[in-house]
Every structure is written in C-alpha cells, then in structure tokens.
Amino acid sequence: MEETLLQSKELYKSYNTGKTIVPVINGINLTLYKSDFTVIMGSSGSGKSTLLYLLSGLEVPSSGEIWLEDKPVHTLDEKMMTLIRRKYIGFVFQDFNLVPNLTFLENILIPAYLVKNDRQQIKDRALDLMQKMKIKDLKDRLPSEVSGGQQQRCSMARAIINNPDLVMADEPTGNLNSSSSEAVLDILSELNNKGQSIVMVTHEVKSACRANRIIFLRDGHIEDDLRFDKDLKFEEKEVQLLKWLAGKDW
Ligand SMILES: Nc1ncnc2c1ncn2[C@@H]1O[C@H](COP(=O)(O)OP(=O)(O)OP(=O)(O)O)[C@@H](O)[C@H]1O
Ligand SMILES: [Mg+2]
Structure with a gap:
C-alpha cells in the first residue's frame, strides 16, 4: 500500500483581477x-503552475484543504509554511525566480545556509551540483549575465541543495537543449x-516518460x-x- 504524501480536497482558486474573478482551479481532489x-x-492556462503553488503553500487557496502528510498547509501561516518548505520541498519555478543581485x-x-551550519560541506555540494548541471564556470555570474537555460539549471540546483523529500519542478526543461x-x-x-x-510539470512526452504517473489538467480540474x-x-x-494524449484535444 502506498503512503500518502500530499492531498488536496475540494481545492478551488480564483484570482480577482479588479474587473473580473478568474476561476483557475476548480475543485481538485x-x-x-x-x-x-x-x-x-x-x-x-489549464492551471498547472497554480496547482503547484497551492500544493506547496506558495499560494493560498480560495477554498478547500491541502495536507502535507499530517500538516494542514491551508491553515498554516506564511512563516510556518516557509520553514516547512525550506526543509521538505524544493521548488523549481517556471520563470526561475533567482535573486537578481546574488551570484x-x-x-x-542561501537555502542551505538557512537550515545547516557546515558551510564548507554546503559549498562542496553546491559546486558538485553545478558541475553536474554544467554551470560551474558561471558560479560568480549574476542571473542577468547568463542564458535562460543556465538560470533554469541554477534554479534546479537551488531546489535540491537541501535534499528535500519532495521536489516540485515547473517545466524544468522548458528552456534547455536536449543534452541539458x-x-x-x-x-x-x-x-x-x-x-x-517528484512532481513535475511538462508538455514534453519524452520528459513525461520519466514518471510513473501522469495527471492531465483541463480548465482547472483533473480530466485524467x-x-x-x-x-x-x-x-x-x-x-x-502518446495514445493516451491523442484522445485529448490540447
Ligand atoms: N495572478 C494571477 N491573476 C490573474 N490570473 C492569473 C494569475 N495567475 C494565473 N492566472 C490565470 O490562471 C490561469 C492558469 O494559469 P497557470 O499559470 O496556472 O497555467 P499553466 O497551466 O501553468 O500555463 P502554462 O503552460 O502557460 O505555464 C491562466 O488563465 C492565467 O492567466
Ligand atoms: Mg505554468
């Protein structure tokens, strides 16, 4: 029997743009x-990024519940959620979200310094990850001085530096060539x-085949x-x- 990691119940999210209310997540269990x-x-626009934000507590749902094991994400304040995320969840943002004035x-x-003390060990691990992602030569550059694909790999290294139990990656290969x-x-x-x-958003069939489970979202609900x-x-x-996707118009 598989153990539950994360669960959403009757999850809804809409955005108020000032003029209209846009329903984005429409009752996800x-x-x-x-x-x-x-x-x-x-x-x-089907709500993939929004769903990841909600599940990781980066966005607050309009209604419904989210449970990370026994922790009610939907009721925790931002401070508490930040502490949990730092320790248990690594997040790779679709738009990288790197700090612009840091190399x-x-x-x-940074995320490792916040949870561990051994600075030398952290630095060794960071450089090792950078080596694996072929961005070690860029270690002293600012995000604005490198390509999108290089920022994406930096964002990936940042997400996994603390060895999180759960990695959420939003199109982590969207800007990369095939070898990267x-x-x-x-x-x-x-x-x-x-x-x-691992929870990964992707539109690439080859990348998706790394998974053992695929969820298909349409208009903010799970279609399949x-x-x-x-x-x-x-x-x-x-x-x-490919057969499964061929039956879906997307
Ligand atoms: N802050 C916001 N305010 C208003 N509408 C938003 C906001 N964020 C997202 N939306 C809308 O919610 C819908 C879902 O957005 P989301 O980014 O979750 O889609 P997605 O499936 O990740 O799309 P993509 O594949 O393009 O990344 C879109 O119609 C988007 O315009
Ligand atoms: Mg998205």
Whole structure:
C-alpha cells in the first residue's frame, strides 16, 4: 500500500483581477504518494503552475484543504509554511525566480545556509551540483549575465541543495537543449530512485516518460490520471502516453 504524501480536497482558486474573478482551479481532489514521480500535463492556462503553488503553500487557496502528510498547509501561516518548505520541498519555478543581485553560487547556497551550519560541506555540494548541471564556470555570474537555460539549471540546483523529500519542478526543461534536458531529468530520476518524491510539470512526452504517473489538467480540474505498469520499458511508456494524449484535444 502506498503512503500518502500530499492531498488536496475540494481545492478551488480564483484570482480577482479588479474587473473580473478568474476561476483557475476548480475543485481538485488529488492524492500524491511518497516516492512517486508524478507528471502534470495540460494545455497552457489549464492551471498547472497554480496547482503547484497551492500544493506547496506558495499560494493560498480560495477554498478547500491541502495536507502535507499530517500538516494542514491551508491553515498554516506564511512563516510556518516557509520553514516547512525550506526543509521538505524544493521548488523549481517556471520563470526561475533567482535573486537578481546574488551570484549563481550564492543563489544555490542561501537555502542551505538557512537550515545547516557546515558551510564548507554546503559549498562542496553546491559546486558538485553545478558541475553536474554544467554551470560551474558561471558560479560568480549574476542571473542577468547568463542564458535562460543556465538560470533554469541554477534554479534546479537551488531546489535540491537541501535534499528535500519532495521536489516540485515547473517545466524544468522548458528552456534547455536536449543534452541539458537529459542532465536535469537524470538528476530528478536519480533523486526519485533514492526515494524522493517528484512532481513535475511538462508538455514534453519524452520528459513525461520519466514518471510513473501522469495527471492531465483541463480548465482547472483533473480530466485524467494515468499510471504506468511497473515493468514497462521507456519506449513502451512513450507509446502508451502518446495514445493516451491523442484522445485529448490540447
Ligand atoms: N495572478 C494571477 N491573476 C490573474 N490570473 C492569473 C494569475 N495567475 C494565473 N492566472 C490565470 O490562471 C490561469 C492558469 O494559469 P497557470 O499559470 O496556472 O497555467 P499553466 O497551466 O501553468 O500555463 P502554462 O503552460 O502557460 O505555464 C491562466 O488563465 C492565467 O492567466
Ligand atoms: Mg505554468
């Protein structure tokens, strides 16, 4: 029996733009399990990023509940949620969200300095991650001095520096060429093989095949939920996923 990691109940979110109220998440009941690699797919504007923000407590729902194991995310104040996120959740933002006046290396170090004391060990790990992502040479650059793809990899290193139980990655390969994409996906797969849970938004079939479960969002609700059989080879997953997606107009 799988253990529940994160659960949403009757989750709703709408934005008030001043003129109109835009409903974005429309009653999502979702259970995510420990050690799963879950992918969220769906067309642009279907609510994928908003759902990740809600699940990680970065956005407050309009109504409904979110439980991270036994912790009621929907009732926790920002301070408490920040502490929990720092320790348990790594977040890769679709638009990177790096601190503009900190170097690449500093951006990666900050979340680790906030939870651990051994600075040398932290720095070694940061440089090791940068090496793996092929951005080590850029360690002293500011985010504005590098490409989007390089910022994306820096954002990835920052998300995993604390070895979080859960990594949420919003299109982490959206700006990368295929070899950099593979490097980032390999890191996520490696973490997942060690038992860490991954939730990743992607629109790429090949990237999605890293997962064992795919959720399809449409207009802020879950339209479909696919689980791959355990023993499927990558190519078999790809065929199955393409078939599954072919039935959806997106
Ligand atoms: N702060 C906001 N104020 C008003 N509307 C918003 C806000 N944030 C998101 N939306 C709207 O909510 C809907 C869902 O946005 P979201 O970013 O979650 O979509 P997405 O599925 O991640 O899309 P994409 O694939 O383009 O990243 C969109 O219609 C968007 O315009
Ligand atoms: Mg998005």
